[in-house]
Amino acid sequence: MRKRFVIIGGDAAGMSAASQIRRLQPDAEILAFEKGSTLSYAQCGLPYLIGGVVPEARNLIARTPEEFRDKYRIEVFIRHEVTKILPEENAVIVKDLAEGSEKRFSYDTLLIATGGHAIFPQWEGRDLEGVFPLKDMDDALRIQGWVRKEHVSKVVIVGGGYIGLEMAEAFHHLKKEVAVLDLAPQVAGTFDPEMAHLAQQELEQNGIRVALNEEVVALRGEKGRVTGVETKTGFHPADLVLVAIGILPNSELAKNAGIELGVKGAIRVDDRLRTNRPNIYAAGDCAVHHHRVKEAEDYIPLGTTANKQGRIAGTNMGGGDAHFAGVVGSAIMKVLNVAMGRTGLSEREVKQLSVPYEVVSIRSRDHAGYYPNGEQLHLKLLYHKENRKLLGAQIVGKHGVDKRIDVIATALYAGLTIDQLQELDLSYAPPFNSVWDPVQQASTVAG
Numbered sequence: 001m002r003k004r005f006v007i008i009g010g011d012a013a014g015m016s017a018a019s020q021i022r023r024l025q026p027d028a029e030i031l032a033f034e035k036g037s038t039l040s041y042a043q044c045g046l047p048y049l050i051g052g053v054v055p056e057a058r059n060l061i062a063r064t065p066e067e068f069r070d071k072y073r074i075e076v077f078i079r080h081e082v083t084k085i086l087p088e089e090n091a092v093i094v095k096d097l098a099e100g101s102e103k104r105f106s107y108d109t110l111l112i113a114t115g116g117h118a119i120f121p122q123w124e125g126r127d128l129e130g131v132f133p134l135k136d137m138d139d140a141l142r143i144q145g146w147v148r149k150e151h152v153s154k155v156v157i158v159g160g161g162y163i164g165l166e167m168a169e170a171f172h173h174l175k176k177e178v179a180v181l182d183l184a185p186q187v188a189g190t191f192d193p194e195m196a197h198l199a200q201q202e203l204e205q206n207g208i209r210v211a212l213n214e215e216v217v218a219l220r221g222e223k224g225r226v227t228g229v230e231t232k233t234g235f236h237p238a239d240l241v242l243v244a245i246g247i248l249p250n251s252e253l254a255k256n257a258g259i260e261l262g263v264k265g266a267i268r269v270d271d272r273l274r275t276n277r278p279n280i281y282a283a284g285d286c287a288v289h290h291h292r293v294k295e296a297e298d299y300i301p302l303g304t305t306a307n308k309q310g311r312i313a314g315t316n317m318g319g320g321d322a323h324f325a326g327v328v329g330s331a332i333m334k335v336l337n338v339a340m341g342r343t344g345l346s347e348r349e350v351k352q353l354s355v356p357y358e359v360v361s362i363r364s365r366d367h368a369g370y371y372p373n374g375e376q377l378h379l380k381l382l383y384h385k386e387n388r389k390l391l392g393a394q395i396v397g398k399h400g401v402d403k404r405i406d407v408i409a410t411a412l413y414a415g416l417t418i419d420q421l422q423e424l425d426l427s428y429a430p431p432f433n434s435v436w437d438p439v440q441q442a443s444t445v446a447g
């Protein structure tokens with residue numbers, strides 16, 4: 001009998017796994033169920049679609065259901081929601097959302113790749129027209145439709161995390177009057193305050209209002225349409241409100257099937273992406289992510305990890321042997337003209353974990369001083385006080401942030417010390433850096 005693989009969720013993790021299974025199991029039957037109307041697309045590109053940098057939704061689609069069927073013989077069912085997993089019976093119950101009918105499908109091996117959902121509190125007024133979360137293509141298309149309406153000039157973004165800030169840039173490009181509200185005393189909460197402040201400066205210099213320590217009380221409206229956000233301390237007029245205050249894993253389905261959950265309610269998996277139930281794997285934003293620096297289970301939902309975990313789950317499901325090495329907490333975002341990169345632990349995290357640490361902060365230039373148009377680069381490195389192993393880094397600047405943060409991410413992966421950064425043979429020419437790259441300059445300052 002042909003083996004049957006069932007995948008729940010048709011995006012980064014799910015379709016990476018499906019493709020990998022196909023490579024290893026040319027004759028197997030592979031079924032993927034996706035409750036949305038789009039699959040296999042770059043969610044990370046949604047802010048750029050809304051902002052008009054990416055012209056059309058189809059530019060973000062990697063593969064269509066037809067391509068999966070015709071080229072890879074993977075049967076994809078869009079607008080089909082898996083409503084139940086029956087682990088004792090090796091089966092799932094699937095609802096056809098167009099017809100409303102339900103059907104049972106058996107599996108030999110199952111992957112849960114249900115992703116996450118945007119946190120959208122039960123605030124009064126959350127159902128008003130013009131109020132949106134942003135998690136998937138459907139959300140993006142709704143926002144796009146609304147923002148083009150003639151009356152929409154003021155946008156309030158609740159949440160100054162990476163989605164909130166990328167969207168601030170997108171709405172700014174669309175010539176909207178933009179305000180970012182955050183409950184915290186800073187934006188970009190995964191960065192330390194002094195680094196996050198550089199992002200705030202960039203927003204404010206470009207006319208984007210930032211209001212911190214703002215706790216939302218309700219969303220207000222008239223005639224069913226949003227008119228503003230009421231906070232404990234004031235009122236922020238808005239024709240469009242984007243709620244971007246974080247992501248939580250879609251793990252209900254797994255929980256109801258008796259599958260063990262871990263940190264933040266994400267599905268607990270081992271390094272081969274196996275859950276605690278036989279023949280059931282999980283990957284991506286719905287699963288936990290081992291953190292190499294913390295040496296602990298964590299939840300950092302990102303596209304890079306979802307693709308990797310999906311591929312590894314697919315390898316193991318297809319009979320191979322692959323292990324997820326873990327994350328080091330790397331992320332980068334563009335805030336108008338500035339890039340912000342981080343990897344490893346922030347100073348806040350290091351303190352929370354009671355790790356003895358030292359910190360070195362430098363301001364350097366992104367390339368040789370004598371070569372024109374050099375820009376400032378702010379770099380902060382954290383390392384262990386006793387064994388001098390790197391713990392984390394944050395870099396903010398206009399150019400060259402991506403290169404440096406990835407050098408340090410690689411160093412963290414390899415468990416290098418701050419001193420070993422000086423030994424690295426990094427590429428050099430005046431338009432790109434100095435003979436001692438800023439990463440190495442920071443290491444020298446650490447002494």
Ligand code: FAD
Pocket residue numbers: 008009010011012013014033034035036042043044045046047080081082083113114115116134135136163250253283284285286301302303304305306307
């Ligand atoms: P998802 O992409 O969420 O896919 C899960 C799929 O499962 C969904 O399509 C969902 O409809 C489906 N599903 C859920 N439940 C069921 C069910 N019961 N039955 C059937 N189908 C179901 N990451 C980065 O690394 N860099 C970035 O710059 C970046 N930018 C981002 C910008 C935005 C606006 C957003 C929203 C995310 C961004 N991310 C970024 C995160 C990245 O997109 C996600 O980490 C990645 O998409 C997760 O992939 P996934 O397959 O685990 O989950």
